Amino acid sequence: MPQQVRGVVAHSKGKPVSLETITVPDPGPAEAVVQVQACGVCHTDLHYREGGINDEFPFLLGHEAAGIVESVGEGVADVAPGDFVILNWRAVDGTCRACRRGEPWYCFSTHNASQKMTLQSGQELTPALGIGAFIEKTLVHAGQCTKVNPAAKPEAAGLLGCGVMAGAGAAINTGGVRRGDSVAVIGCGGVGDAAIAGAALAGATTIIAIDVDNRKLEWAKEFGATHTINSREQDPVEGVQALTDGNGARVVVDAVGRPETFKQAFYARDLAGIAVLVGVPTPDMTIELPLIDVFGRGGATKSSWYGDCLPSRDFPALIDLYLQGRFPLEKFVSETIALNQVEEAFHRMERGEVLRSVVVL
Structure with missing residues (x-):
């Protein structure tokens, strides 16, 4: 049955974010519910809050995340409950013209969850980059879950979900x-x-x-x-x-x-x-x-685009290199914070005081 969890929401342009109670539905076909363990605070989240992406408020912010798959919907075969995953915002469809010509990292028809998470009032939320991970549990398309070695620390691993992967x-x-x-x-x-x-x-x-x-x-x-x-x-x-x-x-x-x-x-x-x-x-x-x-x-x-990455190929490889001490993921983590400290983290990011603040749940 649907779950009530806490998440960080931007209600209007330029206004401070707030911690809200959010309804997460059970996963439908091709969907998964993920218990978020850590999520980086990225400039893109600030762009959403400032109305720089679009005006589809309210936004459920957060997208650089790692966590544990809690449940999956019908037809999901690539991940299962208990898997440690990094969330990605370019879940390839495998059938578009880019995918058909062997360039899935350019996929022109990426997937997001079909259902919407909502506020207690029933108002639908727009998840940042189709993820929305400043939250205890989030609903995503199963293709947005990339299984990696569970030995990786979540606060480091999640950063591959956006900024680190884009740069590398x-x-x-x-x-x-x-x-x-x-x-x-x-x-x-x-x-x-x-x-x-x-x-x-x-x-x-x-x-x-x-x-x-x-x-x-x-x-x-x-x-x-x-x-x-x-x-x-x-x-x-x-x-x-x-x-x-x-x-x-x-x-x-x-x-x-x-x-x-x-x-x-x-x-x-x-x-x-x-x-x-x-x-x-x-x-x-x-x-x-x-x-x-x-x-x-x-x-x-x-x-x-997103470092022209293919998450299924690049995330596991970079996590293995990190665990071997050859790729310094942990050095990107300037501080760990709680869900209710995201607004302050935005200000530290604007002042250039951190590489990444990471919400740890």
Whole structure:
């Protein structure tokens, strides 16, 4: 029967979130109820609260989560009650044109739960990224549950559900970083540091971290940055060139997503290099580049969706690497908090004081 649990809700644009009683229905066909153990506080949740995604309030926030499958609906075979899972927001359907051509990480028809969780009044909630995990138990599509090694700590594992996977995948999957490569990363928050960690994992030997905050540049060194540039003090394009024999980096990741940072990424790459945009721009942003430079510099400019990841492939592999001590997931956890501390965590995130606050239930 439906369950009453506590969850964090944003009722209107820019207003503080509140802890509410929420009704979670029994899972229907292809659905699962997951007992959430931990959920990271991501900038995307703040964008929802600020009305930057859409205006389908009220929102049930939270999406970077790990937990235990409690129950499943009819037809679910890939996960079962008791499985330790990371939640993902791109559950592939396997039948769209991207999936049919062998590129499921681009799936154009991803799944969410059919039923809605509701407030006690019966008002339907919009779950952030189809998940809604600042909650004791959440209802998702079973395809959004990726089974991983239960030895992983939930507060670390859950971060693969969004920001860490986006950054690491931008370097490894989208940028195709290889052994011996030079890599530059613009923006050293959680996503940028994950790109640095991904580049280090792939074997890059020169990894340049770029930010305006010296504190973040120090953090970047912990994830594998070999050099740092404060772009308030030095032109980042010139700085990258100086560290790469005047050539530029083979792969440059823009983890900020602004016109000026993307231009820096475009010009900081080597000839025939790759510029990857993983930072999310706002709809009003535009960019202008000389077409002769687009042609003459060669290479590629790419956008990275969720790190171009395939959760069923990438989550278990990265968890195994984490458990082997080769991928530093725990370093992304700046603090653990309770459900009723999400609003304060948003403010710390805005001030740049944390990489990730993680709600632990």
